[in-house]
Amino acid sequence: MNPRGRVFLVGAGPGDPGLLTLRGKQCLERADVVLYDRLVSSAVLNLSPPNAEKLYVGKERENHAVRQDEINELMVERALAGQTVVRLKGGDPFVFGRGGEEAEVLRRQGIEFEVVPGVSSAIAAPAYAGIPITYREVATGFHVVTGHECVASPKTPWPLFAAQTQTLVILMGLSHLTEIVGNLLQYGRSPKTPVALIRWGTTARQETVFGTLADIVGAAQETGIEPPVVIVVGEVVHKAQDLAWFSPDGASLASMRV
Template sequence: MTGRVFLIGAGPGDPGLLTLKAKDCLEQSDVVVYDRLVSPEILAFIPKHADRVYVGKEAHNHTLPQAEIEDLLVEKALCGQTVSRLKGGDPFVYGRGAEEAEALAARGIPFEIVPGISSAIAAPAYAGIPLTHRTLASGFHVVTGHECLHSRGTPWEVLALSSQTLVILMGMGHLPEITDKLISYGRAPDTPVAVVSWGTTARQEVVVGTLATIAAAVAKNEVKPPAVIVVGDVVQLHEKLHWFEPDMALSL
């Protein structure tokens, strides 16, 4: 009998933000295939009898290629096992969950998507930065900075001229290039920018500047990924609304 696969979002890092449904799915699992940024507190929900398979990825260092991860999910499910594919954030927000779901669908394997809280929303919130505000921004864009200006279909020239909040994930390696190009495409150099690293966790750090200064500020403070970059006037509210301190991080 064919098993089933749960494609689960583990949230942004704070274990308290894991959904009840995600916890329930983990507790049913025979196999859990998990990523690098999943916290130990969340892994503690995995049953003792379940196999754990680490497939974490860092820049230029992938434990398994994506195609092999998909083959692994298919293989385990065809053996009749209940499989949880545990990803940081949300599986359908730059988590490659859609590709894994396609691989499962192609083999007729039952699967379920369990949404998680994306760092695109959670990290700014824990830094006291709302993505929308009645007088500052009526909407927001979320894009990847992983390949910067070469990201397929990312309209950087349009985003530069937008008055909406811009949230950039996986952009730390290209931060100087991103800020320079946004300015060159017409975004004001004094536009507020925040970089939130390790958002929602005990390692959270927030650096605030402008498009013209943020790259230097990040370098000076030696800020490392994972980090979320927020561009827009809503960043001004950080000083007034920041509420979370690292020593407030929850443990389950």
């Protein structure tokens, strides 16, 4: 009988391959099989050995290539066969990545696993757009939510999200932008609050649409911006005027990229 393999739940980061952790790179280099998500860059995926099996298990809204229970079965099956499995997830495995659910499955099956944190787009995309999500005397904290959950859940704390001293970061929320803006205005956030829509953050395809709660829905429609988008709401968005540093064409800091 083959000895049991091991599963690494690896965060691939937000898109820029230079943001992958060293530990993530080490895990990929020893992988027998890689189960990877939709937003994982090819540069990161290609760090795995040429003979490693690479299986796409990505999900899009209303279009799941492989169901979550099938992903779980694949991890367990390959690990029980003695293989080293890398479950490669965009961003961080435990930030809206269902990594916690996958870890629970592995634990129940008695399979050893390791969680390798990754840089979340919730922090990285604003940073690459020149937006610090906290800033002394401007934003005392931040909230990170998903668009679908915050709109669908009756327990969403909109009064908390509407506080002017808090930055709100919304992932996977572009299709719910109208409802999100409506709720924030209803619970007291100023219509003048700046908003940024950051598409393909940290990559050569990055683009940002700026506006306020009063006009961001119209700006999104006018520009035709499409997912994947990170939405940032808060006074810190103004900082992008002075702190924008990243050049999507790759010229900025190109000599320092991994």
